[in-house]
Amino acid sequence: MAMKKGKNSVKNIKKKVSKSKPKKTKKIAVKKEKKIVIDTKKLLRLEEARKYVIDLAGEKGLEVFEFLIAKGEMEENLLAKKLKFEKANAIRKFLYKLYNKNLVSYRKVRKNNKAWYTYFWSANPSKLVFIIQGMYEDEIKQTKKAMELNKAEDFYVCDICNRRYDVNEALQNDFRCKNDGGVLTHMEPGKILEDKQSRIDFLNKKLNELKQLVK
Numbered sequence: 001m002a003m004k005k006g007k008n009s010v011k012n013i014k015k016k017v018s019k020s021k022p023k024k025t026k027k028i029a030v031k032k033e034k035k036i037v038i039d040t041k042k043l044l045r046l047e048e049a050r051k052y053v054i055d056l057a058g059e060k061g062l063e064v065f066e067f068l069i070a071k072g073e074m075e076e077n078l079l080a081k082k083l084k085f086e087k088a089n090a091i092r093k094f095l096y097k098l099y100n101k102n103l104v105s106y107r108k109v110r111k112n113n114k115a116w117y118t119y120f121w122s123a124n125p126s127k128l129v130f131i132i133q134g135m136y137e138d139e140i141k142q143t144k145k146a147m148e149l150n151k152a153e154d155f156y157v158c159d160i161c162n163r164r165y166d167v168n169e170a171l172q173n174d175f176r177c178k179n180d181g182g183v184l185t186h187m188e189p190g191k192i193l194e195d196k197q198s199r200i201d202f203l204n205k206k207l208n209e210l211k212q213l214v215k
């Protein structure tokens with residue numbers, strides 16, 4: 001407890017020191033942030049990209065997302081009008097669903113000191129690329145894990161009655177069947193592993209395609 005207190009007080013001193021520094025450093029840090037440019041035409045042709053947006057926000061949500069990508073930032077009422085929504089309220093449902101996954105973002109502006117804000121929406125296509133990339137990477141990880149488990153499931157089988165033995169059981173019985181004395185032959189779940197490997201190869205190919213969308 002005493003140590004923690006000591007650490008904290010050092011931190012506090014450090015904080016105070018950094019606070020007294022001129023604000024210039026912050027501005028430089030913001031400038032360094034690089035904007036990611038995506039080949040959006042290719043992205044919107046990817047079936048998995050379209051499916052993700054439709055699952056998230058419906059066909060109408062995909063339409064909103066595509067429109068914002070094509071037109072750039074747009075004021076909410078104008079966006080609703082262009083996409084033939086009856087009210088701005090009606091489009092918000094779709095915008096919020098997209099916003100929940102960071103696929104769109106907004107900027108609010110108070111016009112002429114009025115009490116309400118005007119919302120300007122824009123699309124973040126790079127986020128969609130990274131989401132799908134993450135999905136592929138997760139599946140590759142899971143498949144690799146499953147392959148490891150399958151490898152551990154090596155077994156032996158009797159050449160007479162086909163009874164299965166795990167490695168320990170086979171060892172205990174000197175690689176002979178308990179029922180009929182048949183020879184136990186080592187079996188590998190080769191086909192399962194092959195299938196899983198080809199799935200991984202496929203996903204890696206997809207990942208490469210995605211990486212090429214980033215300019």
Ligand SMILES: [Zn+2]
Pocket residue numbers: 158159160161162163177178179180181182
């Ligand atoms: Zn047997």
